[in-house]
Amino acid sequence: MAVIDNSETIGSLSEAGAGDxxxxxxxxxxxxxxxxxxxxxxxxxxxxxxxxxxxxxxxxxxxxxxxxxxxxxxxxxxxxxxxxxxxxxxxxxxxxxxxxxxxxxxxxxxxxxxxxxxxxxxxxxxxxxxxxxxxxxxxxxxxxxxxxxxxxxxxxxxxxxxxxxxxxxxxxSLDSIILFLIIFLWTPAHFWALALFKMKDYGAVGVPMMPNVAGAASTKRQIFLYAVLTAFAAVAPAFTGLASFGYGIASGILSAIFVAYAVLVLKMPESDERMAPARKLFAYSIFYLFAIFSALMVDRFAGAISAGLGLA
CATH class of the missing domain: 1.10.357.140 (UbiA prenyltransferase)
Known part of the structure; x- marks a missing residue:
């Protein structure tokens, strides 16, 4: 593992800018x-x-x-x-x-x-x-x-x-725990998709990411499992009263796409060196999480407007 030698710079300050x-x-x-x-x-x-x-x-x-x-x-x-x-x-x-x-x-x-x-x-x-x-x-x-x-x-x-x-x-509360679970269950599918196509990097530095330790096949199965669990958590607010049925439909569609990408990763052949399905899942996973939380907030604002107009 490479280690940065800072023996000559300790005690001195860099000329780093605000951007750094x-x-x-x-x-x-x-x-x-x-x-x-x-x-x-x-x-x-x-x-x-x-x-x-x-x-x-x-x-x-x-x-x-x-x-x-x-x-x-x-x-x-x-x-x-x-x-x-x-x-x-x-x-x-x-x-x-x-x-x-x-x-x-x-x-x-x-x-x-x-x-x-x-x-x-x-x-x-x-x-x-x-x-x-x-x-x-x-x-x-x-x-x-x-x-x-x-x-x-x-x-x-x-x-x-x-x-x-x-x-x-x-x-x-229970609802705040559900919000936690959406991100918590989403994280393995998101990061392990990245780890699949960055396996060599993690191997070079000795970080025991799942693909390097358990292999790509096991990692792909676990990605699929966590994607399914995330889908259940994402839909849950529609059943606890935190969000409406309309949100439930939207989150269900978004989650179905998320799981579909996970299925493509699950079926991804070992010979696929570019690991295109994993890259697509990683990219979509970022959009997915933003979309889920956006949908929750839009649903809340829509509910507040309806209540204010006497429509709820």
Whole structure:
């Protein structure tokens, strides 16, 4: 495994620009976190002051970015080897590891403290636990020790809608747990599809992703299983009262397509070096999650408008 030698740079500061530190925040991952947290805030029963809602989303975004910075600090050695991550700020030499560590810790403390002081301490504690889970439990422990890293570690990416919900209610509920389950069950199918066509990269750095440990055939079966479970979770809000029957139809169609892509991956021949079905599933999975949470929010807004007009 390649390790970055920072012996000559420790104690010195880089000439990194604002864009390099922004890249440490993993903005694409942050966008998903912000979006699902906002959905949790919108879907939660009750009301929250709009200013406090904005502060809450900003704190969750900063907390997610802090997690990303701490992840990049710890994973700089393997990031330098993998083609997908070699140009990240630390392995590329634009940001020093100690800078990324200080940046991540500072943002973590700041985001949790502001959320607690302005919104409520339950949601702040939840955010702190999420940062810890991603940076320590997943990044430092699970990622390099078990092929179940994505399954267990995926919880950190599934907590944001629950945090958004807690910002409004001060607690959790069955519906917020369902929002968690949608993302939690979606994560293995999403990341293992990526791992199938990035198998060599993960093998080169010794990260025990499922395809490298259990083989492609077993991974494809598990992708299909998790896709089916995700479909059930995605439709569930229509049966708990969180969403309408119309949402149930929309989520059912979106989920059927998701499962169909998983079937194509399941049938994908070993000789397919490009692994086109896996690439298509990975791409659709991103759209799918955004579409599901968008449908939930549209359904909620439509219901509120109908109630306001006396149509409900």
């Amino acid at each position: 530190f922004f890249a440490l925040l993993k903005p694409r991952v942050m966008s998903l976190v912000v979006f699902t947290a906002f959905a949790g805030l919108v879907l939660a029963p009750g009301h929250v002051n709009p200013v406090l809602a904005i502060i809450a989303i900003l704190c969750i975004a900063v907390g997610a970015g802090a997690s990303g910075a701490l992840n990049m600090w710890y994973d700089a050695d393997i990031d330098a080897v993998m083609t997908r991550t070699a140009r990240r700020p630390i392995p590329a030499g634009r940001v020093q590891p100690q800078e990324a560590l200080a940046f991540g810790v500072t943002l973590s403390v700041f985001s949790v403290a502001i959320l607690g002081l302005t919104v409520n301490w339950f949601s702040a504690a939840f955010l702190a636990f999420t940062i810890f889970f991603y940076a320590v439990v997943y990044t430092m422990w699970l990622k390099r020790s078990t092929p179940q890293n994505i399954v267990i570690g995926g919880a950190s990416g599934a907590f944001p809608p629950m945090i958004g919900w807690a910002c409004v209610t001060g607690g959790v």
